[in-house]
Amino acid sequence: MTATADAEAAANELTPLADYLGSVLRRLRALPPLDLDLTQAYGNVLAEDVVAPHSYPAFDQAAVDGYAARWEDISGGSRGPGYVPAPSGMPGGRSIRLNVVGDLGAASWRPVRLTPGSCFSVAAGAPLPIGADVVVPVEWTDQGMAAVEIFRAPKRGYGLRRAGEELVAGTLLARAGAYVSPALVAVFAATGIGHVVVRPSPRVVIVATGDELVDVGRGSQPGQVVDTNSHALTAAAAEAGGLAYRVGICDDDPEALRGLLDDQTLRADLIITTGGTGTGPGDMVRRILSRREGGRAGPVTFTEVALYPGTALGFGTVGAEEVPVVCLPGEPGAALIGFEVLARPAIQLLAGAEPVFRPSVRAHLLETVSSPVGLREFRPAHVAERRGGGYTVQPLAGGPYTLSGLSDANGLLVLGERVTTAAAGSTVDVLLLDRRR
Known part of the structure; x- marks a missing residue:
């Protein structure tokens, strides 16, 4: 067999990303609703439709x-x-x-x-x-x-x-699933609403695993790797609307890992681990969480997904409360991409948000790119609007593994499993990242 045929055969053994996401997200449910004072509701997602009880303006x-x-x-x-x-x-x-x-x-x-x-x-x-x-x-x-x-x-x-010129009593102000924005808070207050029923922001705990990890504030050296992931993923979880809490570093100690996860189930609606998802001798997370005990499968299933970068992802539940856990690769670029495709939609679903995926556009590709056969690639890119309508997308140097590319990107170029080469001038899909600058 040729190298290309070998790659295609190996890719055929992987789980398509869409199938994997569907199987994971079907196991999650939005968090139970709660009634919040209007001053605390900002950033949450409405759990039910909101109707104006009074008109605005209330009088001439x-x-x-x-x-x-x-x-x-x-x-x-x-x-x-x-x-x-x-x-x-x-x-x-x-x-x-x-x-x-x-x-x-x-x-x-x-x-x-x-x-x-x-x-x-x-x-x-x-x-x-x-x-x-x-x-x-x-x-x-x-x-x-x-x-x-x-x-x-x-x-x-x-x-x-005039009274009711802008809003009359009985007007639908917002539907369930809408984010409570500052402007929506103003509309609610103006029409006499003091409390709203929302989905709480998910509590997300982030754990980095590995004997080699050291905390930030120093440079990496042989045998030591600075813990990039737990800091980056804590920020990503907060940006996604979660109440993010960084636990820090857990060594590759089976009992320490089990004990830490059991402790965190009391404070978490979702746990994200990073590192140890592969099949190597040091991949403790996969070994511990997928281990069969008493004839029963482990609490987390690890799947080889047709995803580039980072094919090994884990999902399951831990603890008596069956708290969902997402296990991401340890390589920083793969961890951030894995967060985008799996952990972020999970946070959005728990929060009751709709839709759970980032918005996407079709864009005119400015540079020819190649992609691994059989894998769905997510590549950092810069997307811009064209005069007269439409978008262009420029892939950033270095590919998906470069942190500098991810930090500069305002979009992720998506190349499907069957795409090995995308020519300049072709039309491609691009996920739009939040633009803060």
């Missing part, structure tokens, strides 16, 4: 500082759109003079009524007097206190907001 109110009046009292003003001054103020070279019968601020609550030839001085947000159908901006007047001269006339309805 002034939108600008000025004078609330009856339009028929100032109707000698402009008929054109917007505010158009007459040559000498009002038509005929005259202004309109109205008596100012009171002042209304945002805290005013007693109902008052306009009479012909009168107006109220109002602040933005103040309730409108009965009969008012226009607010004249203060800068279009002489700003009088007992009486006011109006030099320009706005259209009827200018400067005011």
Whole structure:
């Protein structure tokens, strides 16, 4: 057999990524909902639809500082759109003079009524007097206190907001599955909502394994490798919406690993381990968590997935509470890609988010690239919008194993299992990463 045929035969023994993801995600369920005070709800996902109990605005109110009046009292003003001054103020070279019968601020609550030839001085947000159908901006007047001269006339309805103009009671404000954003918090508060039912943010514990690992703050040297993964994956879990907690480094000690995982099940909705997923002599995580005991399979199943980089992934549950655990490779680039394709969707699903995968676009490839046969490759890339519509994508140097490429990327170029070469000018799929810069 040729080398290509050998590679194809080996790839055929791997589990397709889509099949593997489907089998994992079907085993997960969104966390039970809870009722949260509005001030604590930001960043969570709604567990049920939210309907406005009250209208917004709740009452007729002034939108600008000025004078609330009856339009028929100032109707000698402009008929054109917007505010158009007459040559000498009002038509005929005259202004309109109205008596100012009171002042209304945002805290005013007693109902008052306009009479012909009168107006109220109002602040933005103040309730409108009965009969008012226009607010004249203060800068279009002489700003009088007992009486006011109006030099320009706005259209009827200018400067005011009617009750329910933006939202009426019973309006669907947000559907289950929506993220609670700061703007959504404002909408909820404005319509009288103080509590919402949400899915809690998943508690995600990250553990790095390996006798060779040392903590950050020093350089690697023979026999020692700086723990990159637990720091990077803690940040990734937080970016995905989890409450991330870094445990740190666990040596390749079977009892220490079992004890640590048992302890963490009390504080976690998801545990992520990194390292030890292969079949080598030092791959303790796979050896311990997949071991059969008492005729029963181990709590975690390790699968060779058609994924590049990093084919070995593990998933299962640990502890009496059956907390889900995701096991990722130890190589940093493979760990971050494994997080994107497996751990991040798991966090999103636990949080009740929809959809669970990052958005993707079709993009015009700027450079010819090759890809391993039989593997779905995720390669760091830079995606940009084209003038006139559409996207271009530039693969970053070094391929998927380079941390510098991942740090510069705003997208992941996706090359399917059957793609060995993607030519410049072809159209490819790109996952969009969050753009923070």
